Amino acid sequence: MSIKPIDDNTWAGILSVQSEVYLQVEPETIEVLQSKWRRTPQCCFVYQDKESVLGYLLAHAWDKQAPPKLFKPLPEESGVLNSYLFLHDLAISDKAAGQGIGSKLVSHLISIAKTMGFDEIRLVAVQDSSTFWINMGFSVVDKQSISSTYGEGAKMMRYALQGE
Template sequence: MSIESIVETTWPEILKLQAEVYHLVEPESLEVLQDKWLRSPGSCFIYRDDEQLVGYALAHSWNSKAPPKLFNKLPKGIEGSILFLHDLAVSSNSFGKGIGSKMMAHLVNVAIVSGYREIRLVSVQNSMQFWRKQGFTPLEQAVCKSYGDSAQLMKRVLWA
């Protein structure tokens, strides 16, 4: 089991996993996903188990209380004190192995070392319980309908 940086040749595996795990939210295009990686490669990574990609995370710098819009490349001038976790996906074949928690611990480490004050995300597909276990709390702010019916903006403060 290992956490690795995303490289160009990883994208077909990432797209395959995205199609597997997102069934209540429409998957985003390769171009949109790669834009997040190109903007912030140090906070984007994959998780392999026995050479097989079983998880990926895409996170980027952000400076707004509102989450980024889905299906769009990031706007210019987004750098800020927030690390926005756009995707953390784990294969359903790997549920119960603690992979999501390991990936989250790695991302928190990256965020702290990089000087981010908090991590924000939009919980989708009824995943709020997982995010609460990772130290996230819900925010009252509404999110765009493209995130799905059960979408909830959440944050985890790293330092005040």
């Protein structure tokens, strides 16, 4: 089992994991997911056992205060310097639950984000996942407007990369 970059052969597995784990939020289309991947492909990867995708992580550079809306492809890059890395999605198959795969993928992203010079990682915690993110070192961002597409109880969170 290992962490590998996303490529054209992993999308069927990614879509399968996504449809398996998202119960409170509708799964996104492949076009939307690939727009995140194309923005910052070095921050998007899968966790595989042989050819089977057990989990994935999609993160991309982002330059706006509000998180991107779900179900919409990212707009073309604005040319503005990206201020942070947005962790769009982390999903682990139920078949691989409890193996620490989510933590491994997040730790891998943190290492890459530091190397790339990002100051912070932000995300929106959905489906009551904020405890996992707090355990990974993220903190809740108060008074941040979040689109209702993220579902009931969604929380903006951040992880500071600089000054550690």
